[in-house]
Amino acid sequence: LSLLLRRWHQAQEGSGQVALISAEPGVGKSRLLLEFDRRLENDRPRRLTLQCSPYHRQSAFYPVIEALQEAVGVSPGLSWAETSTALAQWGRENEIESALLTPLVRLLCSDEGGQQLDSASANARRIETLASLTEILSTMSVRQPLILVAEDLHWVDPSTQELLELLVDQIRDIPVLGLFTYRPEYECIWSNAPHTTSLALNHLTAIEC
Numbered sequence: 001l002s003l004l005l006r007r008w009h010q011a012q013e014g015s016g017q018v019a020l021i022s023a024e025p026g027v028g029k030s031r032l033l034l035e036f037d038r039r040l041e042n043d044r045p046r047r048l049t050l051q052c053s054p055y056h057r058q059s060a061f062y063p064v065i066e067a068l069q070e071a072v073g074v075s076p077g078l079s080w081a082e083t084s085t086a087l088a089q090w091g092r093e094n095e096i097e098s099a100l101l102t103p104l105v106r107l108l109c110s111d112e113g114g115q116q117l118d119s120a121s122a123n124a125r126r127i128e129t130l131a132s133l134t135e136i137l138s139t140m141s142v143r144q145p146l147i148l149v150a151e152d153l154h155w156v157d158p159s160t161q162e163l164l165e166l167l168v169d170q171i172r173d174i175p176v177l178g179l180f181t182y183r184p185e186y187e188c189i190w191s192n193a194p195h196t197t198s199l200a201l202n203h204l205t206a207i208e209c
Contacts, residue, residue, distance in 0.1 A: 004036050007197060008045075008177050012145045016171035016195060018178035020188055023201035029181040032201065033149065036179075040147075046140060047147045052155040060126075060159035063150070064133065065107055074108055083109040103129040104136075126159065134166050138174050145175040153182035168193065 007017040023029050037047075048071065050063035069076065072090040074083055084105050091101045107129055140146055148171075150156075150164060164180075171178055172195040182188065184200075191198050 001035060005039060011175050011177040014175050016174050016176045018168055018171055018196040020191060020196055020198045021181045022184050027201045027203060033179060045147050046144045049149040052152040054155045057155055057157055059157055061107060062157055063160055068108055080109045103132040130163055130166060133163055134170055137167060141174045141176045148176055148178045150180045153180055154186040
């Protein structure tokens with residue numbers, strides 16, 4: 001906890017940090033984050049949580065869509081027009097350029113008139129969405145230091161994994177603390193980056209208990 005708090009203070013000063021927290025199931029990854037949050041109650045930092053799911057490992061950007069729906073206040077099943085209106089209002093309130101919002105409307109809304117995309121168009125949309133998401137993270141952190149939580153990365157979908165790879169590089173230069181949790185079988189590619197800290201949680205001994 002002390003180490004995470006130090007990393008948070010570094011992030012607040014503009015030197016972004018990422019804490020990589022690994023442990024077997026049930027050891028206390030989520031509890032560690034809960035206790036960390038309790039120690040920041042007076043700060044009330046902005047927080048964005050990406051919760052990976054074992055049931056959506058092939059659903060592109062699943063935890064990102066869930067997090068954005070909660071942040072924007074958009075319910076699943078809204079139409080293209082309703083989602084566009086809600087997201088545009090959110091963009092104005094959060095000082096995010098309107099040009100960044102179109103890819104996110106596409107991401108949040110499933111109907112879009114039933115439009116079918118060929119592979120070239122789908123790839124272009126993926127690149128556009130990734131660029132918009134990374135830019136929005138940077139814009140959000142300028143107004144207020146941000147905590148980006150990505151839980152259970154051993155279940156991450158490929159699109160969200162690609163997004164995180166872009167974000168980890170970007171985080172070092174903006175006021176963001178990344179808290180990434182995963183089980184040991186997840187192959188973490190960021191552990192050697194200079195602004196990352198690896199924490200491997202072990203079971204407590206009988207004496208410690």
